[in-house]
Amino acid sequence: MPPSADINDREEGLTLKPNFDASGLITCVATDAAGGEVLMVAHMNDEALRRTIASGEAWYFSRSRKALWRKGETSGHTQRVVEIRIDCDQDVVWLRIEQKGAACHTGRRSCFYRKVTGSEGGGQLSFVDAERLFDPKAVYRK
Secondary structure, three states, X not given: OOHHHHHHHHHHOOOOOOOOOOOOOEEEEEEEOOOOOEEEEEEEOHHHHHHHHHXXXXXXXXXXXXXXXXXXXXXXXXXXXXXXXXXXXXOEEEEEEEEOOOOOOOOEOOOOOEEEEEEOOEEEEEEOOOOEOOOHHHHOOO
């Protein structure tokens, strides 16, 4: 198939053709299905995406651990998938989820608990919605 036909099929067709990067990963954004809040951004490999589709639970690939993981398998803070969407060129997955507990490994509901504001030296961080729902040291004992 010529490149232009493949691009058209990926952008306008109805066949799922995830556009994984050179490492075999695709970025995934997880948002709260009810309120739309961005809860986390992670990565999926082919197996994580397939398991997510099949199970209705969020699966990801950890770049640091180089391992597949189901959200909540250690913490119990799970993500039930309400809807899966993929962007126009199929290189980003969007999960609309029902979050049980916290999405962030720091114990917070969302991984986006700091706001960036401008300052003379560049960006300055401040906490917003930063209440911890659990103690990560107690949950992720090694």
